[in-house]
Amino acid sequence: MYPPKFDYHRAGSVEEALAMRKEHDGKFLAGGHSLIPVMKLRLADPGCLVDISRIDNLKGICPDGDTVKIGALTTHAMVASSGEVPEALPEAAKMIGDPMVRNRGTVGGNVAHADPASDLPTVLTALGASMQITGEDGSRSVGADDFFTDLFETVLGEDELLTGVTVPAKTAGTGTAYAKLPNPASRYAIVGAAASISVADGKCTAASVAIGGLLPATTRANAVEAALVGQEMTDANIKAAAAAIADSLGDDVMGDIHASADYRKAMAPVMIARAVKTAVGRA
Amino acid sequence: MKVSITVNGKAYTKDVEPRTLLTDFVREHIGLTGTNIGCDTSQCGACTVHMDGMAVKACTVLAVQADGSDVTTIEGLASGGELHPMQNAFWNEHGLQCGYCTPGMIMSSVKLVENNPDITEDEIRHGLEGNICRCTGYQNIIRSIQAGAAAMGGGD
Ligand SMILES: Cc1cc2nc3c(=O)[nH]c(=O)nc-3n(C[C@H](O)[C@H](O)[C@H](O)COP(=O)(O)OP(=O)(O)OC[C@H]3O[C@@H](n4cnc5c(N)ncnc54)[C@H](O)[C@@H]3O)c2cc1C
Ligand code: FES
Numbered sequence A: 001m002y003p004p005k006f007d008y009h010r011a012g013s014v015e016e017a018l019a020m021r022k023e024h025d026g027k028f029l030a031g032g033h034s035l036i037p038v039m040k041l042r043l044a045d046p047g048c049l050v051d052i053s054r055i056d057n058l059k060g061i062c063p064d065g066d067t068v069k070i071g072a073l074t075t076h077a078m079v080a081s082s083g084e085v086p087e088a089l090p091e092a093a094k095m096i097g098d099p100m101v102r103n104r105g106t107v108g109g110n111v112a113h114a115d116p117a118s119d120l121p122t123v124l125t126a127l128g129a130s131m132q133i134t135g136e137d138g139s140r141s142v143g144a145d146d147f148f149t150d151l152f153e154t155v156l157g158e159d160e161l162l163t164g165v166t167v168p169a170k171t172a173g174t175g176t177a178y179a180k181l182p183n184p185a186s187r188y189a190i191v192g193a194a195a196s197i198s199v200a201d202g203k204c205t206a207a208s209v210a211i212g213g214l215l216p217a218t219t220r221a222n223a224v225e226a227a228l229v230g231q232e233m234t235d236a237n238i239k240a241a242a243a244a245i246a247d248s249l250g251d252d253v254m255g256d257i258h259a260s261a262d263y264r265k266a267m268a269p270v271m272i273a274r275a276v277k278t279a280v281g282r283a
Numbered sequence B: 001m002k003v004s005i006t007v008n009g010k011a012y013t014k015d016v017e018p019r020t021l022l023t024d025f026v027r028e029h030i031g032l033t034g035t036n037i038g039c040d041t042s043q044c045g046a047c048t049v050h051m052d053g054m055a056v057k058a059c060t061v062l063a064v065q066a067d068g069s070d071v072t073t074i075e076g077l078a079s080g081g082e083l084h085p086m087q088n089a090f091w092n093e094h095g096l097q098c099g100y101c102t103p104g105m106i107m108s109s110v111k112l113v114e115n116n117p118d119i120t121e122d123e124i125r126h127g128l129e130g131n132i133c134r135c136t137g138y139q140n141i142i143r144s145i146q147a148g149a150a151a152m153g154g155g156d
């Protein structure tokens, strides 16, 4: 199976990538592990690809005070083995696809592609990450809460490059975790839940919880967060708080041949409770 | 477009269409047909090769992305007329039936063991997430990789 024909240009820097994209009306190519499959299936026919995978300064994980910057071209394998980022991120990265997918797929590509069944959007939303974006007119930073807008849709313009993602550094008293119910064949999330929980004296002092896989775009579980804060972090309280997701899912829950909407709805509180419990244990 | 890729230690420079996949580069352009194409949709791992020291699915890498890289295929594992210990292990432990998945299984397992010499059975099973076998039921494949790991100098 060949992808449709395209012209190929290789960029050596962010500036060159933006200029090439504009000149040839191209699409960026990072690890190619979402783009090449969709091109083979003729779901995309970009005409021109601008390969950004050799822009070396977009690769790597760089702690910077109370934040950590992850370059857009950092592979899932690099994140999976990183001790510098909050635990939920390597935990999720290890669950992406398989070793070969993790060797090629990148954080930036995963986030820009915004597959509703992807893992990183959910984790980055719970962590309160911000996305670093560069376009011709300069750079901007967008919080994960505002970045993912719909099915395969983000605020990224065609002419903009995601250069990296910034997450808070690990902090004492706060634990993070990701729990997923994977599709047994592809490993994509049927339901994925991420949590960042701060605990003092056994009680939750702050909670950030996100859910993905079952909605067009990953989203914060505000009702669950509100139900957690101030509570003693017992199993029963965590379970009761996780149940609050039911009311906030709305009519957008997706069902398909892999799992019905009802099944996903039933699994959402289970995955949330697992993520919260693990996060509490790490706080 | 001209690409230069070193495959099994030999440098090849070829003029290819940008859409040429690395599977087709090794199979059609340089005639090394040991790398199999199973699903062609990034799922089965039959096409696994090593690119710059990492296991990758060659059906999901463009030859232009591999330009300048060092690639090893199943044909490049044996050296000096001796099979690689992992190849011998698959032979001795009967880690295959039809053999279609085998090149990919062996390329994957060599990297699993190189990256984790004392690999456990559980880690082997998880590590094979991206390699599908429709024949064996995996049992003999796991056994082969354990024997291969021991022969490579580790193993539990
Ligand atoms: C078999 C298989 C299983 C998988 N399982 C999972 C899974 O369990 N969980 C999961 O989360 N993912 C999974 N994936 C997807 C994987 O994580 C992809 O690598 C990822 O989604 C895309 O990253 P990439 O670097 O390959 O991007 P590409 O495929 O190169 O690009 C994807 C899209 O993003 C755009 N893009 C890429 N980088 C940038 C950038 N820096 N700025 C702007 N736009 C950009 C491209 O133009 C393209 O539209 C799987 C993939 C495969 C093939
Ligand atoms: S042929 Fe490449 S993964 Fe199946």
Ligand code: FES
Binding pocket: B095, B096, B097, B098, B099, B100, B101, B102, B132, B133, B134, B135, B136
């Ligand atoms: S031996 Fe037949 S597919 Fe594995």
